[in-house]
Amino acid sequence: MIKYKMDNILVSISENIDDLHELSQNNRDIITRSNNVGCFYCLNIYPSNQVNYFIDCEKTGLCVYCHVDSLIGDSVVKSNLKDVLIRMKIKYFSTIIT
Numbered sequence: 001m002i003k004y005k006m007d008n009i010l011v012s013i014s015e016n017i018d019d020l021h022e023l024s025q026n027n028r029d030i031i032t033r034s035n036n037v038g039c040f041y042c043l044n045i046y047p048s049n050q051v052n053y054f055i056d057c058e059k060t061g062l063c064v065y066c067h068v069d070s071l072i073g074d075s076v077v078k079s080n081l082k083d084v085l086i087r088m089k090i091k092y093f094s095t096i097i098t
């Protein structure tokens with residue numbers, strides 16, 4: 001479990017994290033339309049054409065690095081992708097230290 005201090009977190013993103021979380025499921029079309037994908041579990045960002053394993057009847061992409069279904073395509077993100085991934089990791093996978 002990775003822990004973050006809130007002081008270190010950029011908060012200047014405009015995305016709705018919960019909306020993006022829904023787009024991590026059934027996201028094969030989004031992945032196909034995106035140049036890059038980012039994983040909000042392991043925080044790797046890489047070209048979307050590297051995603052080669054899909055679950056849920058081939059509709060949900062798995063991360064190449066950690067095999068978690070936590071991929072966000074950059075075509076649905078307006079803010080900095082890395083910032084968005086960190087915010088999502090905090091919300092869905094981490095314990096927050098304040």
Ligand SMILES: [Zn+2]
Binds near residue numbers: 042063064065068
């Ligand atoms: Zn990952």
